[in-house]
Amino acid sequence: MHKLLPGVLLLAGIVQAQSWNMATPYPPGNFHTQNIQQFAREVEEATGGRLRITVHPGGSLFPHPQILPAVRNGQIQMGEVLMSLLANEFPIFNLDAIPFVATGYEEARRLYQAQRPEVERWLGQRGMVLLYAVPWPPQGLYTRRPVNSAQDLRGLRFRAYNPATARMAELLGMTPVQVEAADIPQAFATGIVEAMVTSAATGVDSQAWDFTRYFYDVKAWIPKNMVVVGRRALEGLSPQDREALLQAARRAEERGWRLSQEQEERAMQTLASRGMQVVRPSPQLLADLRRVGETMVLEWQRQAGAQGVQVYRRYLGR
CATH class of the missing domain: 3.40.190.170 (Bacterial extracellular solute-binding protein, family 7)
Structure with missing residues (x-):
């Protein structure tokens, strides 16, 4: 024993x-x-x-x-x-x-x-x-060509990664296409998408300099x-x-x-060292994006109901 x-x-x-x-x-x-x-x-x-x-x-x-x-x-x-x-x-x-x-x-x-x-x-x-x-770091806009206003985005195929980015694309006149982070390079290479909003970190992960030229530091959300x-x-x-x-x-x-x-x-x-143009957005582009944000907040509050409004007010300190 x-x-x-x-x-x-x-x-x-x-x-x-x-x-x-x-x-x-x-x-x-x-x-x-x-x-x-x-x-x-x-x-x-x-x-x-x-x-x-x-x-x-x-x-x-x-x-x-x-x-x-x-x-x-x-x-x-x-x-x-x-x-x-x-x-x-x-x-x-x-x-x-x-x-x-x-x-x-x-x-x-x-x-x-x-x-x-x-x-x-x-x-x-x-x-x-x-x-x-x-x-994540704040989200920026990646494009192949210069963008000075929302009008320049109309008609583009846009990488969406959640319901909010899909809705933003619709409000800006773009076509949302669901693409996960790991599939970004392939999606751009095959023309499935032509623009995206994501962090600079994801841009580095996906080597965005291979398929886009501009990163607009709009700090849209975190x-x-x-x-x-x-x-x-x-x-x-x-x-x-x-x-x-x-x-x-x-x-x-x-x-x-x-x-x-x-x-x-x-x-x-x-991104800059790899040849991308890292630029501040124009006042017009920022204003256009902010208008979309205001619309989405109102839509979100209707969807989220009293519980959501309470959370939002808690965030605002009201």
């Missing part, structure tokens, strides 16, 4: 250790993915190897739209998604993707604080827990990614390991916000 005891103890240790899978749609070099990789390393270290998180970047495990359902169904334990991708399911997710609602990081943080209680409630009702959220975990997986951890995970998530959130701000300037410098 005594000879078997070490093996029994070893087996118990093996049973306690957990290996989780996490899916993200963004490539390994993206700052969101790198932040997640550091989060995973910190969790493994803090738990003494009892919890190992394998990160699957670039949509390699699930396409972007399937990541949250996979967490909800227990196929994977964790996932990262763009919050505004879920706008059709819950309008609160869409508020950070409406043009000119929040254009700076201080505004973006206030908006996140206003959204977070409702986001946590929605996820909780579906068996998931919000771990943290990190913003969307966020959120990292979620299945409640059953979280509750399956020991209290000690659960707290280690939550602590690492808090650090990842703060680190991610800092990385986003650092990334903005660095990415724009990279």
Whole structure:
């Protein structure tokens, strides 16, 4: 009996250790993915190897739209998604993707604080827990030719990545085409799209200088990614390991916000160094885009109802 005891103890240790899978749609070099990789390393270290998180970047495990359902169904334990991708399911997710609602990081943080209680409630009702959220750098306009007003955009095929960008395209007289970040170069190369609004960071990821010439720094909005975990997986951890995970998530959130701000300037410098024209938008183009934003805010408030209006007022401090 005594000879078997070490093996029994070893087996118990093996049973306690957990290996989780996490899916993200963004490539390994993206700052969101790198932040997640550091989060995973910190969790493994803090738990003494009892919890190992394998990160699957670039949509390699699930396409972007399937990541949250996979967490909800227990196929994977964790996932990262763009919050505004879920706008059709819950309008609160869409508020950070409406043009000119929040254009700076201080505004973006206030908006996140206003959204977070409702986001946590929605996820909780579906068996998931919000771990943290990190913003993208402000969104800019990429085109192949100069654009001085909304009139110059009419008729273009425009890359949409959520309901808000699709609606913006419609209001500007463009044709929205749904294209995920990983497919941007191919979409431009084949003529599926001719313009897009996205961050300078995504422009670097997709090597936008190969297919566009102009980046207009309109700072239209600051969307966020959120990292979620299945409640059953979280509750399956020991209290000690659960707290280690939550602590690492808090650090990842703060680190991610800092990385986003650092990334903005660095990415724009990279675009310029690769031959792109990084320019300020004309007053007319900004005015045209702001009018679209005002229309979309009104539409959003009607769609989101009293709950949404309350969140928006909370953000505005009213």
